[in-house]
Amino acid sequence: xxxxxxxxxxxxxxxxxLTITGILIGIGAVVAxxxxxEGIYTQITEELQFMGGTIMVYSKGSSGMMTGFxxxxxxxxxxxxxxxxxxxxxxxxxxMRMGEIEIGQGLTTMTIGVDPKDVDFFKDRGVExxxxxxxxxxxxxxxxxxxxxxxxxxxxxxxxIELKKTSFEVIGIIESTDDDIDNSIIVPIxxxxxxxxxDNYKALFITPEDVSKVDVVAExxxxxxxxxxxxxxxxxxxxxxxxxxxxxFFTIGISSIAAVVGGLGVMNTMIMSVxxxxxxxxxxxxxxxxxxxxxxxxxxxSVTISLIGGLxxxxxxxLGSYSLRFISAGLATAKVTINLVFGGLLFAVxxxxxxxxxxxxxxxxxxxxxxxxxx
Amino acid sequence: xxxxxxxxxxxxxxxxxxxxxxxxLKDVDLKIKKGEMIALLGPSGSGKSTLLHxxxxxxxxxxxKVFIEGEDVYRLLDDELALIRRRxxxxxxxxxxxxxxxxxxxxxxxxxxxAGFSKEEAEKRARELLEMVKLGxxxxxxxxxxxxxxxxxxxxxxxxxxxxxxxxADEPTGNLDTxxxxxxxxxxxxxxxKGYTFLIVxxxxxxxxxxxxxIKIKDGRILGG
Numbered sequence: 001x002x003x004x005x006x007x008x009x010x011x012x013x014x015x016x017x018l019t020i021t022g023i024l025i026g027i028g029a030v031v032a033x034x035x036x037x038e039g040i041y042t043q044i045t046e047e048l049q050f051m052g053g054t055i056m057v058y059s060k061g062s063s064g065m066m067t068g069f070x071x072x073x074x075x076x077x078x079x080x081x082x083x084x085x086x087x088x089x090x091x092x093x094x095x096m097r098m099g100e101i102e103i104g105q106g107l108t109t110m111t112i113g114v115d116p117k118d119v120d121f122f123k124d125r126g127v128e129x130x131x132x133x134x135x136x137x138x139x140x141x142x143x144x145x146x147x148x149x150x151x152x153x154x155x156x157x158x159x160x161i162e163l164k165k166t167s168f169e170v171i172g173i174i175e176s177t178d179d180d181i182d183n184s185i186i187v188p189i190x191x192x193x194x195x196x197x198x199d200n201y202k203a204l205f206i207t208p209e210d211v212s213k214v215d216v217v218a219e220x221x222x223x224x225x226x227x228x229x230x231x232x233x234x235x236x237x238x239x240x241x242x243x244x245x246x247x248x249f250f251t252i253g254i255s256s257i258a259a260v261v262g263g264l265g266v267m268n269t270m271i272m273s274v275x276x277x278x279x280x281x282x283x284x285x286x287x288x289x290x291x292x293x294x295x296x297x298x299x300x301x302s303v304t305i306s307l308i309g310g311l312x313x314x315x316x317x318x319l320g321s322y323s324l325r326f327i328s329a330g331l332a333t334a335k336v337t338i339n340l341v342f343g344g345l346l347f348a349v350x351x352x353x354x355x356x357x358x359x360x361x362x363x364x365x366x367x368x369x370x371x372x373x374x375x
Numbered sequence: 376x377x378x379x380x381x382x383x384x385x386x387x388x389x390x391x392x393x394x395x396x397x398x399x400l401k402d403v404d405l406k407i408k409k410g411e412m413i414a415l416l417g418p419s420g421s422g423k424s425t426l427l428h429x430x431x432x433x434x435x436x437x438x439x440k441v442f443i444e445g446e447d448v449y450r451l452l453d454d455e456l457a458l459i460r461r462r463x464x465x466x467x468x469x470x471x472x473x474x475x476x477x478x479x480x481x482x483x484x485x486x487x488x489x490a491g492f493s494k495e496e497a498e499k500r501a502r503e504l505l506e507m508v509k510l511g512x513x514x515x516x517x518x519x520x521x522x523x524x525x526x527x528x529x530x531x532x533x534x535x536x537x538x539x540x541x542x543x544a545d546e547p548t549g550n551l552d553t554x555x556x557x558x559x560x561x562x563x564x565x566x567x568x569k570g571y572t573f574l575i576v577x578x579x580x581x582x583x584x585x586x587x588x589x590i591k592i593k594d595g596r597i598l599g600g
Contacts, residue, residue, distance in 0.1 A: 283473075
């Protein structure tokens with residue numbers, strides 16, 4: 001039946017091509033726009049993976065991670081207090097500085113200060129070196145740089161870079177992680193605080209003894225320390241998912257309208273096709289085609305049209321989302337997920353089914369005697 | 376019981392109870408045996424085409440029964456009737472009713488494709504049938520490239536595709552000149568000799584002469600037979 005369906009739909013090549021284009025635009029838009037919200041979601045969850053099982057701490061009143069913990073001050077005494085708190089395994093201090101926006105790149109380089117003794121904490125969270133060596137205790141004016149930062153500036157291990165008029169030696173390049181670390185410079189924390197004239201830490205990562213109790217420990221900390229914010233990945237996911245859901249609703253919602261219009265195109269085409277083929281359908285019924293056979297035949301035709309449109313749409317939408325990544329130089333991360341691909345296909349098929357149902361039903365209930373008489 | 380088809384007390388009334396009520400068939404009885412070649416004669420409007428459609432499971436009678444191999448067919452659902460048309464009935468029409476976008480071969484394959492045969496099986500048998508009606512050279516021609524006589528040969532081949540119990544032909548020579556008509560009649564006579572049963576609605580006196588049995592119908596009633 002598929003070979004007959006293909007033969008039938010390509011009888012009117014222009015009309016079928018236009019109908020396919022309608023579906024293609026709709027499904028393509030769903031995939032391309034949908035991939036933006038998926039990209040944002042993935043970016044957030046990937047960043048959160050870094051904090052998985054830990055509690056991020058910064059001063060109340062600071063605006064948090066997105067602005068580099070501007071205004072957050074945590075003293076050495078605070079760190080000791082946290083270390084003495086029950087159920088806490090490790091406290092990792094952290095300083096961070098957002099760099100200047102580089103013109104034409106739209107990218108911000110972050111300078112991050114970490115304690116060489118905490119290197120394992122970062123290694124555990126998937127930060128690996130592409131080349132060179134890790135920062136070790138005793139390092140001062142030695143830095144690690146992110147993969148993209150190195151690429152962009154043509155830097156290799158052994159080269160030197162300048163921060164605050166101070167020269168640093170690049171001792172290692174971090175493997176690409178597809179997140180902020182790619183554009184970061186990692187400096188031994190003491191040197192960084194010295195160079196940037198910082199007296200206090202910006203943030204801490206607290207690891208509880210029992211990682212599965214991270215949310216409980218965070219609650220305990222919240223009730224004991226009023227001057228600090230304690231954020232777990234669960235909190236961030238909750239905050240962000242509302243925003244991501246809204247973006248998802250708008251992108252997929254609006255593009256779905258385009259797809260539904262494409263579905264109406266399929267319906268229109270199939271109605272025309274059934275009208276033109278009245279006589280032929282009557283003949284088919286006279287020589288033994290059941291109503292079910294005719295119905296199935298027309299539905300296969302309409303689903304074939306929408307499926308072809310859907311497949312090309314997914315391809316083009318995927319290419320669109322991929323090129324968006326290039327155009328925005330990695331700032332807008334679009335991600336075509338398996339869910340989007342299958343969702344898009346399923347959407348296309350259901351448009352074909354729904355659009356084909358009415359014309360198929362019309363064709364099935366055609367009276368063969370009348371259709372044959374009809375000239 | 377060697378009647379393959381039995382028509383009992385058939386009535387067909389269009390628009391019953393309305394001012395334009397039309398009684399097309401009145402108490403028609405008919406028995407058809409295997410291997411017969413029957414000519415159904417009558418003036419236009421006598422109801423002969425309607426009777427043919429009713430026997431062919433295309434048109435439900437208002438009253439009465441049709442038994443095909445003992446089965447009371449109009450007790451069946453529409454889709455079950457389609458299955459009987461598919462397996463037991465072959466239609467040949469005056470207007471040929473071939474599908475214009477399909478080749479002769481594909482047109483003959485169609486009833487077999489509908490019946491679920493694979494493309495290969497259907498094509499093999501369609502080829503044999505077209506060779507039998509002497510169209511072996513015209514397999515891949517489209518209907519618009521064929522003459523009237525050739526078109527009617529294709530439709531006879533199509534009617535035989537699923538080895539029907541009976542071939543119902545509605546004015547098969549009505550659109551053909553005398554010479555071509557004669558060839559089609561000879562083809563049908565030949566097929567009848569091979570065992571196919573024919574019921575032919577016609578005006579054509581030549582068919583009437585060739586038929587083994589003649590049934591005359593007038594004003595919806597059978598006159599003789």
